[in-house]
Amino acid sequence: MHYIQAKSLLSAKNGINIYRGCTHGCIYCDSRSTVYQMDNVFEDVAVKENAAELLDAALSRKKKRCMIGFGSMSDPYIPLERELKLTRRCLEIISARRFGVSLITKSDLLLRDLDILSEIHEKAKTVVSVTLTTADDSLCRKIEPHAPPVSRRAEMLSALHDAGIPAIVWLCPILPWINDTEENLLQLLEICKSTRVCGVICFGFGLTLREENREYFYQQLDREFPGLSEKYRQVFGSSYGCASPDSDRLLGILRGFCKKEGISSDTQKLFTFMNTLGEEDTGLQTTLL
Numbered sequence: 001m002h003y004i005q006a007k008s009l010l011s012a013k014n015g016i017n018i019y020r021g022c023t024h025g026c027i028y029c030d031s032r033s034t035v036y037q038m039d040n041v042f043e044d045v046a047v048k049e050n051a052a053e054l055l056d057a058a059l060s061r062k063k064k065r066c067m068i069g070f071g072s073m074s075d076p077y078i079p080l081e082r083e084l085k086l087t088r089r090c091l092e093i094i095s096a097r098r099f100g101v102s103l104i105t106k107s108d109l110l111l112r113d114l115d116i117l118s119e120i121h122e123k124a125k126t127v128v129s130v131t132l133t134t135a136d137d138s139l140c141r142k143i144e145p146h147a148p149p150v151s152r153r154a155e156m157l158s159a160l161h162d163a164g165i166p167a168i169v170w171l172c173p174i175l176p177w178i179n180d181t182e183e184n185l186l187q188l189l190e191i192c193k194s195t196r197v198c199g200v201i202c203f204g205f206g207l208t209l210r211e212e213n214r215e216y217f218y219q220q221l222d223r224e225f226p227g228l229s230e231k232y233r234q235v236f237g238s239s240y241g242c243a244s245p246d247s248d249r250l251l252g253i254l255r256g257f258c259k260k261e262g263i264s265s266d267t268q269k270l271f272t273f274m275n276t277l278g279e280e281d282t283g284l285q286t287t288l289l
Contacts, residue, residue, distance in 0.1 A: 001044065001045050001047055002040070002047065003047050003049040004020075004046050004047065004048060004049070005048075005050050006050060006051065006054060008054060009048065009058060010055065010059075010068075014068055014069060014275075015068075015072050016051070016055060016068060016069070016090065017070075017071075017073045017074050018047070018051045018070075018076060018086045018087060018090065019047060019048070019074040019075075019080065019081075019086075020038060020040065020048070020073070021038065021040055021042045021045035021046055022078050023043055023045060023079055024075060024078060024106060024107075024144060024145075025144070025145040025146040026106075026143065026144045026145075026147065027142075027144075027221070028173050028175060028213075029042075029213065029216075030208055030210070031074060031213075032212050032213045033210045033211060033212050034210075034212045035210060035211070036073065045074075045078065045080060047080065048086075051086050051089075051090060052086065052089040052090055052093060055068075055090050055094075056097075059093065059094070059097045059099060062099075065097075065098060065099050065100070065124065066277050067099070067100040067102050067274065067275050067276065068094055068099050068101050068102070069101075069102045069103075069104075070087065070101065070103040070104070070105075071103055071104035072104070075104075075107060076105060077106075077107035077109040077110050079146070082112075088113050091113055091117065094120060095116055095119050095120045095123060098123045099124055100124035100125035100126065100127075100277040101120050101125075102126075102128075102129070102274040103129065104129040104130075104131065104170065105128070105131070106130070106144065106147040106148065106153065107148055108148045108155070108156045110128065110156065111159055114159065114160075114163055117163075117165060118163050121164065121165050125277055127165075127273065127274045128165060128166070128167050128168070129167070129168045129169070129170055129201070129274065130156060130167060130168075130169055130170070131169075132150055132169050132170070132171060132192075133150075133172070133175075133179055134150060134179040134184055134188075135150055135191065136150075136179075136184070137149040137151055142224045142225075143178065143179070143224075154191045154194075154195055157169070157192075158195045158196075160195075161195055161196045161197075166198045166273075167195070168197060168198060168199040168201060168274065169192050169197050169199070169200050169201070170201045170202075171185075171201065171202040172202060172203055172207075173206065173207035173208070174202075174205040174207070174244060174250075175206075175207055176232070176235075176242060176243070176244045176245065177228060177231065178225065180246055180247075182249075182253060185250055185253060185254060186253070189254065189257045189261075192261075192263060197263065199263060199264040199265065199270040199273070200258055200265050201270055201271075202254055202265065204243060204251060205243065205250045205251060206242050206243035206247055207242050208240055208241055208242065209236070209239075209240065217229075218233075
């Protein structure tokens, strides 16, 4: 970990990343890719120590309230947040200025901030997105070694529902020949049903690989799934998109399940819901919750 003084924080689309890098160790993480031009070693997380001040200044200049997004590049609840509390400080500013918030995370550390997230939801809107990839905790430890197990994330989804905060599950990425099974999908969907999430986002079954991300992924495959990286090389070569051979069938199962259980799987509608604050959001709230 090292501190930096950032020059800006809020993106053009109202997203923020307090941390640059991550220590969850997910073997598939696209944020490792060289396209993002990260100056630091990925595990040597750059901490924007002036994040709260930058956010407060940026929100003070906004003429209209909006949703503020966390987690597009780095999880806002990496282990460092437990001591640093920079995400919480930013949430307090968002609450004070009556903006909304949309977060995506793998970590149950979010529950520490349930009080402030509930406060934001009362004033504006809070939406929490939780990533699920496998229903098997032992497999989870292989592909997401330092993130909380999926069983704990399921408990977090239930706690969010009990608090009246809408939750969305991101089923991605699904790794070919690792977790792209009908059994795994149905178990994940049962979690979505039992925790009463309002939506499921899935971009298809597979993953994306590009420079640096690909090399790291193959190294981890060689360690945890010997021989599988060679199969990836043979089937996908240097392709960016690596779709599961069973993608279409699995996507049909997902859509059928969601339709039956009244869970939205309309990605465009869900993204609008996550990123919209105001009167135009009312119809979506009614549809999704």
